[in-house]
Amino acid sequence: MTDAALPHATVTTGASTRRDFGLKRRHAAEFRFRLYGIVAIIIGLGFLAILLVSIVGKGYTAFVQTAITVPVEFSASIIDKDNERATNPRVLVSANYPIIARNAVAKALGVSTDDKAAMREIAKFVSDGSRSMLRDIVVADPSVIGTTRNVTLLAAADIDSANKGQIDLTVPQDKRKVSDLQVGWLEQLKQEGAISTPFNWGLITFGASSRPETAGLGVALVGSLYMMAIVLLCALPIGVAASIYLEEFAKKNRFTDFIEVNINNLAAVPSIVFGLLGLAVFINFFGMPRSAPIVGGLVLTLMTLPTIIIATRAALRSVPPSIRSAALGIGASKMQMVFDHVLPLATPGILTGTIIGLARALGETAPLLLIGMVAFVADRPTTPLDPATALPVQIYMWANEAERAFVERTSGAIIVLLLFLALMNLAAILLRRRFERRW
Structure with a gap:
């Protein structure tokens, strides 16, 4: 009986050995994959550290x-x-x-x-x-x-x-x-x-100047503020309304498919194309003033709209269908279901997409160059119709100056821009955590 059991035991042991070898191989592959990921993260953080050290090392002196x-x-x-x-x-x-x-x-x-x-x-x-x-x-x-x-x-x-x-x-x-x-x-x-x-308050308050010691970001900060306000007032309601219609009310047909394809394509269009569009439509056709924040804000609105629409539609899709069914089941109309139940639950995703879109718009330079926001403006604008410039454009202009002292001011302006972008992304994270609901 013992002899008869031996072959069976041998076969079982061989299969177990093969399984152990396959398990070790899978574990080794998993370890290598994790190692590759850690190496990629370290390389990315290394380049980021080099960038920040280079910018801060050159620009911190601009603040005194x-x-x-x-x-x-x-x-x-x-x-x-x-x-x-x-x-x-x-x-x-x-x-x-x-x-x-x-x-x-x-x-x-x-x-x-x-x-x-x-x-x-x-x-x-x-x-x-x-x-x-x-x-x-x-x-x-x-x-x-x-x-x-x-x-x-x-x-x-x-x-x-x-x-x-x-x-x-x-x-x-x-x-x-x-x-x-x-x-x-x-x-x-x-x-x-x-x-x-x-502390060099002039870096924050002064306007454009040919002398480095009296050159500042005052005009650029006000111009960027006006443009971000215009983008927020125009892009948010239009983007949310378009998203609600496409996601909740529009019938699925070739026309809506065509619209969706174009929205996705517009999100990938180079920003300079929007500058050409703004130059042709807002300045040449409608006769709006060059170098004005109103034009820059409208151009950035066109560029930001696809981002907000895509983010808002994704937020609406993330709301469970049971919420819609429950609202309709207790007698709510489709309009009430969308605005009283679905939209409030999608608000965190909408706010996150909007702030990310605004952050992208804040850092854009190419479309603003084409609509003439590279003008030499020494006085702060009092309305969106007055000539102004923007933070990234001011950085671009200072980077082209020949004097040595403009180097530190360029890096200092980059630090200010990065701080604004970091604050906007932090606001997006905090808002999402504040209003987010997990299902």
């Missing part, structure tokens, strides 16, 4: 600005020599304020104003933006004329770069933009406590 605090004499002989300000207030606007700033710095350095060579170096030491700064002080309070007050002036871009260590001062003088005399003055003012590096 070198400033010079010196006693400034608001000389009446320069500002209002003939004492006309009572009858002609325009003299306060047209006064030679750069001379006042240069004289103040020269006095703080102990340099004679008669030394023309030294005064030319001082003119390159202080930003020309001091003109508007001193003018605003005098216009706001004409009583300062004839007095001396401590004023904080912006340093010129090259001096700012030298103070931040971005210029190699060990190379010969003829190979750098900062002279040895200016370097000596910078060290002198540092020892006297006249040099500071406060």
